Amino acid sequence: MNQTVTIRRLATGVPGLDAILGGGLPEFSFNLISGPPGSGKTTLAHQIMFGLATPERPALFLTVLGEPPLKMLRYQQQFSFFDTARIGDAVRFVSLSDEMATGDFEQVLARITQEVRATSPALVFVDSFRAVLLDAARSGARSGDLHHFVQQLGVQLSAWQATTFLLGEYHSPTEDHPVFTVADGLLALRQSVHRNSMVRQIQVLKMRGQATSPGVHTFRITGAGIEVFPSAIVRDDSGNAADRSPSPARDGHRLAMGVPLLDAMLGGGLPSGFSLLVAGPSGSGKTLLATAFLAEGVRCGEPGVMVAFEQTPSQSLSPAIDDMVRAGTIGLINTRSMDLSMDEIVHHLIGMIRRMQARRVVIDSLSGFELAVAPTFREDFRESLFRMVAALSSLGVTVLVTSELEDRYTDLRFSPYGSAFLTDAIVVQRYIEINSGLARVMAVVKVRDSAHSSEIRQFTITAGRIVIGSPVRGYEGLLGGSPQHAPDRPHGTARGKEDLP
Amino acid sequence: MAMTDTGEDARRLAIRKTLHRSVGTGSGAAALPAAFLALWQQTARQLEPVIGARGVDVLFGRALHLTAQRFLWLPSTTHDNRTASLEVLQTCLAGRSAAEVSDVGETLLLTFTGLLAGMVGESLTGRLLGADWTAGESQEQEQPRRQA
Numbered sequence: 001m002n003q004t005v006t007i008r009r010l011a012t013g014v015p016g017l018d019a020i021l022g023g024g025l026p027e028f029s030f031n032l033i034s035g036p037p038g039s040g041k042t043t044l045a046h047q048i049m050f051g052l053a054t055p056e057r058p059a060l061f062l063t064v065l066g067e068p069p070l071k072m073l074r075y076q077q078q079f080s081f082f083d084t085a086r087i088g089d090a091v092r093f094v095s096l097s098d099e100m101a102t103g104d105f106e107q108v109l110a111r112i113t114q115e116v117r118a119t120s121p122a123l124v125f126v127d128s129f130r131a132v133l134l135d136a137a138r139s140g141a142r143s144g145d146l147h148h149f150v151q152q153l154g155v156q157l158s159a160w161q162a163t164t165f166l167l168g169e170y171h172s173p174t175e176d177h178p179v180f181t182v183a184d185g186l187l188a189l190r191q192s193v194h195r196n197s198m199v200r201q202i203q204v205l206k207m208r209g210q211a212t213s214p215g216v217h218t219f220r221i222t223g224a225g226i227e228v229f230p231s232a233i234v235r236d237d238s239g240n241a242a243d244r245s246p247s248p249a250r251d252g253h254r255l256a257m258g259v260p261l262l263d264a265m266l267g268g269g270l271p272s273g274f275s276l277l278v279a280g281p282s283g284s285g286k287t288l289l290a291t292a293f294l295a296e297g298v299r300c301g302e303p304g305v306m307v308a309f310e311q312t313p314s315q316s317l318s319p320a321i322d323d324m325v326r327a328g329t330i331g332l333i334n335t336r337s338m339d340l341s342m343d344e345i346v347h348h349l350i351g352m353i354r355r356m357q358a359r360r361v362v363i364d365s366l367s368g369f370e371l372a373v374a375p376t377f378r379e380d381f382r383e384s385l386f387r388m389v390a391a392l393s394s395l396g397v398t399v400l401v402t403s404e405l406e407d408r409y410t411d412l413r414f415s416p417y418g419s420a421f422l423t424d425a426i427v428v429q430r431y432i433e434i435n436s437g438l439a440r441v442m443a444v445v446k447v448r449d450s451a452h453s454s455e456i457r458q459f460t461i462t463a464g465r466i467v468i469g470s471p472v473r474g475y476e477g478l479l480g481g482s483p484q485h486a487p488d489r490p491h492g493t494a495r496g497k498e499d500l501p
Numbered sequence: 502m503a504m505t506d507t508g509e510d511a512r513r514l515a516i517r518k519t520l521h522r523s524v525g526t527g528s529g530a531a532a533l534p535a536a537f538l539a540l541w542q543q544t545a546r547q548l549e550p551v552i553g554a555r556g557v558d559v560l561f562g563r564a565l566h567l568t569a570q571r572f573l574w575l576p577s578t579t580h581d582n583r584t585a586s587l588e589v590l591q592t593c594l595a596g597r598s599a600a601e602v603s604d605v606g607e608t609l610l611l612t613f614t615g616l617l618a619g620m621v622g623e624s625l626t627g628r629l630l631g632a633d634w635t636a637g638e639s640q641e642q643e644q645p646r647r648q649a
Contacts, residue, residue, distance in 0.1 A: 069552045070560075073621045084624040088631075095553035 007209055010163065013051020013081070014044065016228030016347070020202070020217050021185075022210035025163065029208065030154050030182065033167045035189030040200060040221055041167045042072060043079065044189065045125050047225040048165070050081045052123055053090040059123035060115060061093045064108075069095045072127075081225045092119060105149055112153065116160050124157055127167040154182040184208040197339035197374040202228060218341035229343040232391035255360070255398055258296025259289060261468040262427075265444045267452040270425060274448070275389050275399040277422075280429030284440055285459070286402040288466050289427070290362040291320050293400050294330050302359035304330040305352050307345065309368025320464070331356045339374040342384035346391055353395055361397045367404035389422050405429075424448040429459075432483060434475070441472055508623030512614045515630075516540065516607050534594040537606035538587065544610065545583075547631050548617070558583050564613035565590070572605055 009024030018024045025031070025048070033041045045061075053059035063069045073093070076082050087093070099111045116124060157164040166183070180186065186205040191198055200219050204212040219228040254269030263269040270276055270293075278286045294304040304324075308317060317325075317334070324330040331352040333345070353361065363369060370381055377384060392399050401423065426445040431438050443456045455471040476486040524536045545557050552560075561583055569575040576589050590609075594602050618626040 063553075068556060070556055070617075070620050073552075073625060077622060077625060084622070084628055087625065087628045093551045095549075095551060095556065097553035097555055098549075101555070 009210070010052055012048045014047050014226050014228065016217070016219070016230050017044075017048075017202075017226070019230045020204055020213040020228060021207055022204075022212040026184065026207070026209055028161055028163055029184040030157060031163075031165045031185035031187065032180065032183040033165055033187045033189065035169070036191070037169060039189040039191050040219070040226060041169075041189055042076065042127055043221060044187075044226050045127060045165055045167055046076050047079070047081050049091060049123060049125060050083055050086065052163075053086060055089045057122040058089070058119060059091050059125065060119060060121035061091065061125045061127065062096050062112060062115065063093065063127050064096050064100055069093060069097075078223070079225045080223055092121070109149060109152060113156060116157070116162065120160070121162055124160075124162045124164040125167065126165070128169060151182055192376055194375040197376070199339060199341060199374045199376045218343050220344065229341060229347040231343050232346050232387040255293075255302075256296050256300065257289070258292035258294075258299075259466045259468060261457070262289075262442075262466075265442075265453040265455065265457065265468075266425065266427075266447055267444075267450045270398060270400075271447070271450060272398055273393065273396055274424040275393065275401065275422070276425040276427065277401050277403055278427045278429070279403045279405040281405055281431060284429040284431065285461050285466055286429060287318065287364055288461060288464065289429075290364050290400050290402055291318055292466060294324060294360055294362055295320060297360040298324055298329040303356045304360035304362065305349065305356055305358045306330055306332050306362045306364065307349055307369075308332065308334045308364050309372045318464070331358065335372055340372050341377055342373060342381075342388060345369075345372070346388050350391065350395065353392075353397055359397055361392060361399045363399065363401045365402040365404055386422055399423075432472070432475075434472075434483065439472075442468065508618055508626065509611065509615060511623075511627075512618075513607065513611055516610050520603075520606075533599055533602040533606065534591050537594075537602070537610070538591065540606075541587070541610065544613070544630065548629060551629055554583075560613055560616050561586070564609055564616055567612050568605065568609045571608060572601075575605065 008027040009018075009021075010027055011024050012018055012021070033044060035041050049059045049061060063072060077084065094115050096108060096111055099108045112124075112126070153166075154164075183206070185207045188203045188205050189200070190203075191200045193199075200221065201216045202219050203216045206212075213230055215231050217228055217230050219226050253272040254263075254266075255272055256269050257263050257266065278289055280286050290306070294306060297304045306321060306325075308321075317332070321330070321332070325332045333348055333352060335345075349361070352358070366385070370378060373381060373384075389399065405428070425447045427442060428445050429440060429442050432441050433439075440459050440461070441456045442459050443454070444452045446452075457471050458469040460467050460469065474485055475483040477483050519540050520533075520536050523539060524532050545561075548557050565575075565586060575593055594605060597605075614626060614630065617629070621629070
């Protein structure tokens with residue numbers, strides 16, 4: 001007979017929070033929500049409370065010092081989750097400010113006990129708990145009293161079969177205080193300001209009895225409340241055969257690119273589930289190639305999603321993209337925001353991929369992407385890209401990423417981020433000078449585990465379409481910027497693939 | 502009578518109904534101050550657990566100040582102590598006519614609840630003040646249907 005207790009997990013109602021908690025909030029747990037002023041503690045607590053409280057599972061919200069109750073009620077009801085109709089039956093607010101004013105620690109505990117006994121709440125919130133401790137310290141309470149108080153409160157609240165939350169302005173979770181030891185769960189909120197952007201972050205430092213999502217996750221506060229964007233996790237390879245099976249999308253099927261001859265250059269199209277980096281200088285035709293890729297998908301019945309990062313309204317999307325968006329055949333995420341986290345973008349992207357059942361994804365471009373990401377995250381941009389590509393790969397979509405490539409002829413680079421290794425395939429576009437004129441060339445640099453052409457082919461943009469022409473023969477040093485006439489020799493083919501006509 | 506369309510109308514109606522219940526008709530001016538005091542204490546009791554005694558004191562002090570601007574014979578200064586302020590107010594009301602007492606009492610309560618509604622909204626004010634305050638509104642809203 002199984003005699004182990006089963007801990008019920010409560011769905012908090014805060015989008016993304018249950019995922020990082022490891023499946024929800026353990027019932028009857030004693031949780032600490034810490035963070036500096038303005039980090040969102042009260043908002044998170046209210047959102048959880050209105051998400052969980054019912055007349056059968058009532059909540060008691062005890063306000064201590066700090067934010068006056070009137071102000072708290074005034075501002076919190078601006079959030080859409082704040083349901084006035086539930087106040088009274090499902091949610092009760094109680095102010096402990098009068099008890100706090102007496103400076104009598106035991107009286108505060110007695111009042112909390114009295115309120116909890118009177119209504120048997122299933123959820124208890126104390127805001128702000130830090131104020132309780134500070135006030136007690138100021139009034140000369142011995143540290144032994146404080147420890148005793150915290151432990152008594154923790155024990156009693158747990159014994160009353162209530163899931164409890166203490167909100168505190170702890171700046172560091174490493175502060176030496178017994179409440180950190182007593183608590184079953186520790187949620188640390190913080191906000192960082194860098195230049196003109198502000199980023200909110202949450203970390204589950206502890207949650208007894210369940211595996212939480214490690215690391216720091218970003219969140220945003222809107223009129224609907226808090227939304228957490230769990231970090232994309234790259235799972236370790238366990239070594240199990242089941243884990244090593246290829247993604248269902250990587251079935252050997254190849255996708256047409258929508259640009260005649262490019263499929264042949266790629267060795268028969270882009271393998272399904274692959275990620276392709278299209279690198280080239282400004283105006284070389286990267287977005288046109290990406291548009292053709294999406295349009296071809298639409299033609300084949302494969303919906304797509306485009307993530308665009310235009311920084312000015314003048315950088316409008318092409319009519320072809322507009323038409324597809326209007327027709328609902330592709331989804332568009334277009335942002336000019338400059339304080340996003342990679343996790344937030346990935347969250348929206350994955351949501352749209354699932355809604356659209358998209359098979360093709362375009363990110364145009366990495367340069368715009370980097371600008372859109374809050375400065376705080378730019379240092380980790382490469383690592384974040386890796387996580388994003390891994391997350392998209394796990395969904396089985398085929399991804400095309402464009403990247404601005406500075407036309408430096410002293411070296412041969414495919415990406416300014418050193419991110420070329422992240423993708424399965426690379427197509428590079430360059431300008432070359434021939435006979436005192438600029439010409440565009442394109443080459444397939446890499447297609448993982450596949451033969452492909454190694455030719456450098458000239459291409460033109462005609463009526464908004466990419467038209468690939470013949471290989472550039474008779475020159476050497478094209479990509480080095482100093483082409484010179486050379487005898488016309490047969491071009492090599494990567495992995496023995498035949499040259500194209 | 503038109504259906505109430507503002508929170509203030511509903512609160513005014515609730516005050517009148519409650520006083521009518523507690524004082525009854527034809528009781529005269531003598532019973533009114535005590536009735537207002539009782540209604541005020543009931544309101545304070547309802548709110549204190551939620552916004553704290555200090556929160557009630559602050560709102561009451563402001564409401565009394567605003568009411569005194571309209572009734573110049575009221576004390577223009579208020580005590581920090583709510584009990585002391587109420588005692589002064591009661592003394593002032595003792596020699597006044599029923600109409601004056603009724604007017605002051607209603608204005609004070611309306612101002613007080615108006616300040617609360619200005620802070621947290623009419624809807625939440627109704628929830629915090631409890632059934633007696635919302636009963637007036639619902640009864641009033643039912644009236645036109647019965648008439649129709």
